[in-house]
Amino acid sequence: MTERLAALSGWMKDNGVDVTFVTSPDNVFYLSGFLSDPHERLLAVAVFQDAEPFMICPAMDKENAKNAGWNLEIIGYSDTDDSMELAYNGIKKRVSSIKKTAIEKEQLNVERYEKMAGLFGGTEFVSAEEKLRLMRMVKTEEELQKLRKACELADFAIQTGVNEIQEGKTELEVLAAIEYELKKKGVTEMSFSTMVLTGKNAAAPHGTPGLTKIKKGDLVLFDLGVVMDGYCSDITRTVAYGEINKQQEEIYNTVLKAQLKALDTARAGVACLEVDLAARHVIEEAGYGDYFPHRLGHGLGVSVHEYPSLTSTNPLLMEKGMVFTAEPGIYVPGVAGVRIEDDVVITEDGIEILTKFPKELVFVS
Numbered sequence: 001m002t003e004r005l006a007a008l009s010g011w012m013k014d015n016g017v018d019v020t021f022v023t024s025p026d027n028v029f030y031l032s033g034f035l036s037d038p039h040e041r042l043l044a045v046a047v048f049q050d051a052e053p054f055m056i057c058p059a060m061d062k063e064n065a066k067n068a069g070w071n072l073e074i075i076g077y078s079d080t081d082d083s084m085e086l087a088y089n090g091i092k093k094r095v096s097s098i099k100k101t102a103i104e105k106e107q108l109n110v111e112r113y114e115k116m117a118g119l120f121g122g123t124e125f126v127s128a129e130e131k132l133r134l135m136r137m138v139k140t141e142e143e144l145q146k147l148r149k150a151c152e153l154a155d156f157a158i159q160t161g162v163n164e165i166q167e168g169k170t171e172l173e174v175l176a177a178i179e180y181e182l183k184k185k186g187v188t189e190m191s192f193s194t195m196v197l198t199g200k201n202a203a204a205p206h207g208t209p210g211l212t213k214i215k216k217g218d219l220v221l222f223d224l225g226v227v228m229d230g231y232c233s234d235i236t237r238t239v240a241y242g243e244i245n246k247q248q249e250e251i252y253n254t255v256l257k258a259q260l261k262a263l264d265t266a267r268a269g270v271a272c273l274e275v276d277l278a279a280r281h282v283i284e285e286a287g288y289g290d291y292f293p294h295r296l297g298h299g300l301g302v303s304v305h306e307y308p309s310l311t312s313t314n315p316l317l318m319e320k321g322m323v324f325t326a327e328p329g330i331y332v333p334g335v336a337g338v339r340i341e342d343d344v345v346i347t348e349d350g351i352e353i354l355t356k357f358p359k360e361l362v363f364v365s
Contacts, residue, residue: 004031004135005053011131012102013049018095020047020102020128021087023112026302027104027132028055034068035230036061042083042112051094056087084112088119102128133307137299138321143231144345147301147323150191150233151343151354153226157182158237158357161196161222165241165364171196171209174220182226191225191232191304202238202337205294205329216242219252219336220364225304232304234325235355236341239362248336251288252361255338258282258328262296263353266326268346272314279328280312288330297325300343322346323354 008031012020022028023044029035031045032055043061047053052072057065059076066074075090077083091098101116101123108116117125139147160181164174175196182190197207198214202221214220218241225234238252262279276296283292299306300323308316310324318324327341343354 002031005047007135008047008131009049012047015100015102015126017100017102017126018049018098018123019091021045021091021116022047022104022128022132024104024107027136029230030132030136030302032065032068032070034065034070036064041079042077042087044087046087046091046094048094054090054094056083056090084115084119088116098123100124100126102126102131104129104132136301137307138319139301139323139345140321143301144321144323146229146231147233147343147345148354150226150228150231151235151356153182153185153187153228154224154233154235154343154355155357156185157224157226158222158235161220161224162237162239162362162364165214165220165239167215168213170211170213171198171201172211174214175209178222178224187226187228189227191227191234195221195223197221197223197337198241200334200336203331203333203335204337205331205339207337214241217244218242219244219248219338221337221339223339223341230302232300232302233343233355234300234304234327234341235343235357236327236329236339237357237359237362238338238340239364241364243363247332248338249361250286251330251332251336252338254283254286254288255328255330255340256359256361258292259326259340259342259359262326262328263342263344263351266318266324266344266346266351268318268320268348270318272308272310272316272318273312275318275326276310276312276314279326283328283330288332291330291332292328293331294329297327297341299324318346320346320348 054073056075062076164177199218223236258279265278295311297310329339331337
């Protein structure tokens with residue numbers, strides 16, 4: 001049994017949990033090494049206090065799961081099988097009494113929950129999320145190496161996008177060029193839908209790229225991430241195309257100052273809220289507090305948004321091995337949108353910034 005499965009089993013013993021039924025693809029990957037999107041089909045790993053875990057997946061994915069390194073039992077099922085009943089049978093073979101079951105309450109859909117409740121009788125359902133989040137929060141050196149690789153490709157993607165900026169090119173044309181070059185490097189998946197937003201469009205924090213054409217005097221915002229070996233990167237850079245006005249430059253410099261202040265604050269033993277507030281105070285003092293509508297950042301790893309959340313109210317203390325994003329932004333409708341984002345790991349004596357693309361305002365001519 002792997003260290004991760006053993007750690008989960010130990011938590012189950014301490015908390016009297018008879019079975020943990022893990023169904024989110026990211027947590028299945030974290031525990032098993034098998035990365036797959038099952039769509040509407042069931043993919044799960046069942047973990048026990050002492051009995052051997054098993055995986056249940058569509059029969060057509062069994063070989064892929066084995067090839068990914070899962071060498072324990074795999075229950076494969078066809079589209080005409082009742083997958084939840086097969087999973088229940090696998091569980092009952094290992095534990096005679098199911099008094100307490102841990103599930104991912106935020107992920108398990110109502111239909112499967114009701115099916116489990118009917119099959120398992122009077123079991124008490126408890127949350128597995130907190131334990132899994134804490135396990136995933138602190139990265140091993142092997143995980144950090146994968147994240148560094150994903151971040152290196154994210155830097156390459158930003159440079160590709162900057163090189164594509166040209167009068168009259170649309171956001172989608174630049175986006176397509178970025179992803180094409182990444183495909184040539186073997187990247188099969190982005191962390192999320194790539195954003196290339198120009199001018200006033202960048203004032204929407206989660207805008208949708210379209211056919212807007214880039215023109216001189218625009219700030220162009222790139223927000224993207226690359227998945228490599230199951231681990232995500234997430235970077236944002238904003239660059240100037242030609243000359244920009246004083247307010248645009250003021251907004252940019254304020255965001256940069258805020259991000260640098262947050263990075264200077266982040267250390268092991270510092271609360272997440274202190275890092276968020278360090279950036280937020282800079283933006284508020286510059287008069288743009290109402291235009292910074294989101295948290296400073298989030299954890300990063302197998303999922304692009306992981307625990308913890310870097311908000312102004314989260315007292316969680318940072319610790320060595322935590323990876324997070326630092327991404328303050330200012331978005332003034334009709335004027336400009338600027339965000340600067342890096343991926344950061346807490347080290348023994350400070351931080352390591354994993355994304356390397358320059359943050360000083362880049363002017364593209």
